[in-house]
Amino acid sequence: MSVAATRGISLNGLEGEIINIEVDVTHGLPSYQLLGLPDAALNEARDRIRSAIGNSGKRWPQTKITVSLSPAWLPKSGSGFDLAISIAILSATQQISELDLNETIFIGELSLEGLLRPVRGLLPMLLAAEKHGMRRAVVPEANLSEAQSVSRLEIIPASSLVQVLAIICGAEMPRQIPLITYENESPNFDFAEVAGQEDAKRGLEIAATGGHHILMMGPPGTGKTMLAERLPTILPPLNDDQLRDVAAIHSIAGTTQLASILRRTPPFVAPHHTTTSAGMVGGGTKMIRPGACSLSHHGVLFIDEAPECAHGILDALRQPLESGSIEITRAVGTTRFPARFILVLAANPCPCGRFSGKGRSCQCSSLQVRRYLNRLSGPLLDRIDVKLRVDNPTRAELASNDPRESSEEMRRRVESARAIARERFAGLGFELNSAIPSEFLRRKFRADSKAMSMLHILIEREEITARGFHKILRLAWTIADLRGVSIPGVDEVEAALALRTETSQ
Amino acid sequence: MEDIARLRLFQAIDGGSPFWTEEFANYGGDELITRILAGKYDASKRSSARIKSELLKNQHDGLIEEIGSSGARFITPASEEWPQGLNDLVAPPFGLIIKGSPVFSTSVAIVGTRNPTTYGARIASEFASGFADRDLAIISGGAYGIDSHAHRGCIAAEGKTFAVLASGVNVEYPAGNSRLFKEIEESGALISEVMPNVRARPERFLTRNRLIAAISIGTIVVEAAFRSGSLRTARDAAELMRVVMAVPGPVTSPTSDGCHRLIGERCAEIVTSVADAMELLAPLTAKNAGTLGSDDT
Numbered sequence: 001m002s003v004a005a006t007r008g009i010s011l012n013g014l015e016g017e018i019i020n021i022e023v024d025v026t027h028g029l030p031s032y033q034l035l036g037l038p039d040a041a042l043n044e045a046r047d048r049i050r051s052a053i054g055n056s057g058k059r060w061p062q063t064k065i066t067v068s069l070s071p072a073w074l075p076k077s078g079s080g081f082d083l084a085i086s087i088a089i090l091s092a093t094q095q096i097s098e099l100d101l102n103e104t105i106f107i108g109e110l111s112l113e114g115l116l117r118p119v120r121g122l123l124p125m126l127l128a129a130e131k132h133g134m135r136r137a138v139v140p141e142a143n144l145s146e147a148q149s150v151s152r153l154e155i156i157p158a159s160s161l162v163q164v165l166a167i168i169c170g171a172e173m174p175r176q177i178p179l180i181t182y183e184n185e186s187p188n189f190d191f192a193e194v195a196g197q198e199d200a201k202r203g204l205e206i207a208a209t210g211g212h213h214i215l216m217m218g219p220p221g222t223g224k225t226m227l228a229e230r231l232p233t234i235l236p237p238l239n240d241d242q243l244r245d246v247a248a249i250h251s252i253a254g255t256t257q258l259a260s261i262l263r264r265t266p267p268f269v270a271p272h273h274t275t276t277s278a279g280m281v282g283g284g285t286k287m288i289r290p291g292a293c294s295l296s297h298h299g300v301l302f303i304d305e306a307p308e309c310a311h312g313i314l315d316a317l318r319q320p321l322e323s324g325s326i327e328i329t330r331a332v333g334t335t336r337f338p339a340r341f342i343l344v345l346a347a348n349p350c351p352c353g354r355f356s357g358k359g360r361s362c363q364c365s366s367l368q369v370r371r372y373l374n375r376l377s378g379p380l381l382d383r384i385d386v387k388l389r390v391d392n393p394t395r396a397e398l399a400s401n402d403p404r405e406s407s408e409e410m411r412r413r414v415e416s417a418r419a420i421a422r423e424r425f426a427g428l429g430f431e432l433n434s435a436i437p438s439e440f441l442r443r444k445f446r447a448d449s450k451a452m453s454m455l456h457i458l459i460e461r462e463e464i465t466a467r468g469f470h471k472i473l474r475l476a477w478t479i480a481d482l483r484g485v486s487i488p489g490v491d492e493v494e495a496a497l498a499l500r501t502e503t504s505q
Numbered sequence: 506m507e508d509i510a511r512l513r514l515f516q517a518i519d520g521g522s523p524f525w526t527e528e529f530a531n532y533g534g535d536e537l538i539t540r541i542l543a544g545k546y547d548a549s550k551r552s553s554a555r556i557k558s559e560l561l562k563n564q565h566d567g568l569i570e571e572i573g574s575s576g577a578r579f580i581t582p583a584s585e586e587w588p589q590g591l592n593d594l595v596a597p598p599f600g601l602i603i604k605g606s607p608v609f610s611t612s613v614a615i616v617g618t619r620n621p622t623t624y625g626a627r628i629a630s631e632f633a634s635g636f637a638d639r640d641l642a643i644i645s646g647g648a649y650g651i652d653s654h655a656h657r658g659c660i661a662a663e664g665k666t667f668a669v670l671a672s673g674v675n676v677e678y679p680a681g682n683s684r685l686f687k688e689i690e691e692s693g694a695l696i697s698e699v700m701p702n703v704r705a706r707p708e709r710f711l712t713r714n715r716l717i718a719a720i721s722i723g724t725i726v727v728e729a730a731f732r733s734g735s736l737r738t739a740r741d742a743a744e745l746m747r748v749v750m751a752v753p754g755p756v757t758s759p760t761s762d763g764c765h766r767l768i769g770e771r772c773a774e775i776v777t778s779v780a781d782a783m784e785l786l787a788p789l790t791a792k793n794a795g796t797l798g799s800d801d802t
Contacts, residue, residue: 349759359759360731366619370649373620391757461661463627501623 004091004098007105007134008069008084009125010076013288013328013335014248016128018105020070021081023088028064036069039077039286048079048110049086056114056161061093075332077287079109080119083138086110086161087168096169103135104168107143114161118142123251126150127244138164145262146251149243189230192406196393200227203388203499205410208234209417210433210478213321213343213383215306215376218390219356224346227390228302229268231344233407235299236415237264242298245338249290249297257295267299269341273308277316282328282337293320294337306345307375314380317343321383345384347376356391382467385434385475386499417481433477438470447476447488454490458497472496509565510534511581515599516568517559520698521712524551526596568700575675575701577604588720593745598698598716604674605694609642609665611790613782614721614742616714616735617651617728618760625651625728625760628752630658632725635779637664641790642693644669644721646713647682651727651735656689665693669720671713672705673697696720714738722789723748725782726773729763736763739773748785749773 008019019036032046050060067085069076084106090096107125109117119125122143127150129137136154139147144157158164191201200216200223207214208231216224238246238261246267250258257267271279271292278284282291293301306314320326320339327336349355350369355362364372422431424445430436436445446452455472458464464472475496476488485492511534518525529537540546541557548554572579580587581600586607591597613636615629633643633655643659643666645652652668659666666689670678674695677683689695698716699709714734718724718741726749729735742749751773754761767773776782 355730355759357757357759358731358762360762362759366650369620 002092002094004088006084006088006091006101008081009105009107009128010069010074011121011124011128011252011287012074012333013290013337014124014127014245014252015335016125016131017071017074018129018132018134019074019076019081019084020068021084021088022068022070023085023092024066024068025061025089025092026064026066030062030064032065032067034067034069036072037075038069039075041079042076042081045079045082045085048082048112049089051112052082052110052114052161053086053090055112056165058090058095058165059093061089065089075286078119078121079117080107080121080125082110083108083116083161083164087164090165096165099168101168103133105129105134105137106164107137108140108158110161116140116142116158116160116164120254121248121252122146123149123244124248126153126155127248129153138167146247146258149240149247149262189233190407191230191233191410192404194223194226194230194404195400196397197223197227197390200388200390201405201410203386204231205234205414206475206478206482206499207231207342207386208410209414209482210385210421210474211342212385212434212475212478214345214386214388215381215384216344216346216388216390217349219392220348220353222390222392224390225270225302225304228270228300228304228344228346230407231300231302231342232266232268234411234414235266235342236411236418238266238298246298249294249337253290253295255295267296268302269296269299270302270304273303273305274310275313276310277313280313281316281320281326281339282335283330285330286332288328288330288332288335290337291326293317293326293339293341296341297338299341300344301341302344302346304346305348307347307372309375311375314345314375315377318379318383321380343384345376347373382471385471387501388499413482417478420481420484421477433474433481436474436477441470441473445473445477447473447493448490451476451488451490451493454493464497468500472500475499507534508581508583510538511599512565512568512579513538513560513563515579516563516700517556518599519552519709519712520598521596521715522551523596529599571701572602575604575673577602577674577695577701590719590721590745591716594715594719596715597719601716602674602697602699602701603694604696605667605690605692606665608667608694608696608720611640612642612644612665612667612721613786614644614717614724614738615651615655615727616645616717616724616738617726618730618733618735618763619648619650619652620760621650621654621728622754622758622760624754624758625752626654629654629727630661632727632752632779632782633658633664633666634662636782637662637666639779639783640664641786642667644717646670646710646717647678647686647689647695649679649682653682653685655727656685656692660688660692667693667696667720669696669698669713669716670705671697671699671709673699673701673703675701676704678705710734711737715741718742718747719745721747723750723782723786725776726751726764726767728752728754728758728760729767730760731762731766733763736767739767743772748789750776750782750785752776 003024005022009016010019118140123146130153138156141157141159147155247261269292280291324340326339350364351372352364476492479492479495480488546553588608629651637659645655647668647670656666668689672678674697714737718738724742726739739749751764751767768775
């Protein structure tokens with residue numbers, strides 16, 4: 001009897017730690033002990049592994065088994081250690097020959113039959129393995145798609161314990177992995193499907209270009225959700241770094257959007273307005289999970305009926321809006337998730353939603369209307385650059401057969417405008433107009449002198465605040481980039497002003 | 506004495522009642538009080554019972570002290586600073602409480618919704634600045650929205666602005682406007698038809714509106730929904746033969762619906778700029794504009 005060791009990974013947020021799984025098999029009464037702060041799912045691993053080993057034609061040792069997961073002080077959770085533990089047990093009982101597994105990582109949950117099941121958070125696990133100098137990883141075949149975005153690691157997909165054993169003992173590691181290719185299938189949504197709403201489309205295009213946050217106001221049924229859902233279709237596709245970050249977050253959360261993210265589509269997350277603050281920013285007791293604001297990293301966070309959100313939920317977004325990440329502290333520790341998104345808020349003009357057009361059927365009192373809209377706090381609204389009024393399209397617009405502009409055409413403009421901005425900001429540490437620091441706006445990136453004096457007059461007349469002044473300049477830069485103007489002038493600043501004050505009330 | 510009676514009646518009787526105004530005209534203040542205390546009026550009608558009990562309690566000196574301690578003063582039609590326009594009302598107030606400087610004789614009322622669009626807020630503020638530049642004072646209520654924006658526009662142009670409140674002059678309602686009320690008091694005055702410390706009641710807003718209409722030489726409705734209290738001010742102003750003006754907006758905007766209605770009913774003149782309004786108001790801004798009689802219009 002002897003000791004054997006394999007490697008697994010434990011996640012804390014997006015950070016992973018290599019876990020040494022040691023198994024000691026000694027003489028004594030048959031028993032099984034798991035050390036190293038396991039949670040319930042990990043404790044149940046014994047019964048899964050025992051059945052899986054038996055059903056894979058191997059023997060469960062009738063001796064004293066001690067499994068130690070180190071570092072021992074780190075709480076570990078989940079079913080992802082099943083495979084690593086069973087390989088270690090089989091190795092310790094000499095049922096498989098001694099192998100050099102020091103640079104191999106095993107991830108996967110076992111079914112009672114010995115099949116390998118997918119796990120959540122595989123991508124961040126692999127990224128951590130790569131960072132810690134691992135060479136290869138055995139992963140469940142069902143997780144293969146996300147595993148493929150990790151380039152410097154040899155990925156060995158397997159569908160069962162038997163297959164894993166065959167691969168590692170056969171000394172013949174398959175060099176070629178069947179590559180699953182994602183045909184660049186066009187996204188399901190397209191702005192061409194939206195009738196009318198030309199102003200709103202222009203506003204969204206500007207927001208997508210500069211990374212500005214948006215408030216859409218209008219009566220129910222006018223297309224606010226439809227417009228917001230299509231915003232990701234005009235955002236540039238995710239680059240490699242962004243893809244990894246976003247896919248890793250979605251991998252932990254186990255969302256269904258992972259497939260489209262792996263096709264480089266920016267995520268679109270629309271939490272319901274009854275969501276909790278844990279749902280919005282993340283949380284959890286045993287394992288801290290990312291919330292909607294992290295799931296929408298590099299994409300769009302859409303909150304419909306935003307004024308109906310419970311008190312404090314929207315304001316919880318202020319930290320990520322400011323810093324681009326969210327730090328969550330719970331009893332188990334502190335975790336930081338990235339959260340840099342375009343926020344899209346939608347609101348009705350009043351609680352009943354009928355205060356538009358003649359507004360005569362609206363029964364809301366003036367106080368109710370004011371309370372409803374005041375639920376969007378000032379500091380939050382201050383961070384919103386683009387305010388759009390969305391009204392019903394006209395009959396002519398609905399009936400029109402004219403070909404409407406597609407998302408692709410819009411996205412091309414967004415991309416070329418972003419390229420202009422990127423070039424301008426080269427070496428400065430930011431890429432989007434919405435991220436220009438205010439001291440740069442006052443010196444390096446001013447509008448032309450006429451536009452600047454116009455803005456100063458507005459400040460003097462107290463029509464805009466100093467913060468508003470900076471916001472308008474950032475928006476004006478985006479509009480200038482889209483128009484191909486090298487420096488924002490009076491026209492661009494006026495357009496920016498109009499966008500900031502578009503909504504009524 | 507007449508003023509003593511006036512003040513006691515002012516405290517006891519809610520403003521805007523034609524009946525009590527007529528009784529006052531017929532009997533004079535002292536005798537009216539005697540009659541009320543003697544039970545000459547049906548106690549179940551026109552709040553007579555409540556008025557009687559107030560009159561039994563209130564004392565002239567106590568009332569004067571209460572007004573004085575709020576930093577305000579009580580004026581009557583006999584006072585020099587009495588806004589003459591009030592005399593055109595069917596039921597002019599028994600008196601007014603003023604906190605600030607005397608009411609400017611030529612003033613324009615700017616009224617409208619409490620929830621304006623950015624367009625309405627801007628127009629209210631710019632029109633107020635424009636009138637202030639032309640030496641006209643601004644009169645409005647103390648509510649959020651158009652009222653507040655009109656006051657701010659006037660203050661920004663260093664004009665005189667007056668707020669007619671439905672509550673006592675020292676009751677800051679709405680509380681969010683308390684700083685604005687201070688600025689209004691420094692610029693012009695806070696005016697009220699009720700005693701200090703009295704809270705606003707819904708019906709008082711309507712009786713208050715008639716004062717705004719009467720004191721000013723003209724009323725501009727900037728934005729008003731279909732059911733807006735400011736339409737009442739406009740109608741009051743029209744009955745007093747004042748100039749009534751309304752600013753149009755998009756026909757799709759519910760907050761302009763009331764203005765369009767006034768224009769459509771030929772109740773208000775359409776104005777699109779301060780210059781437009783001045784054309785209508787200029788004939789009234791001559792030196793005797795304060796004593797507006799019906800022959801002026």
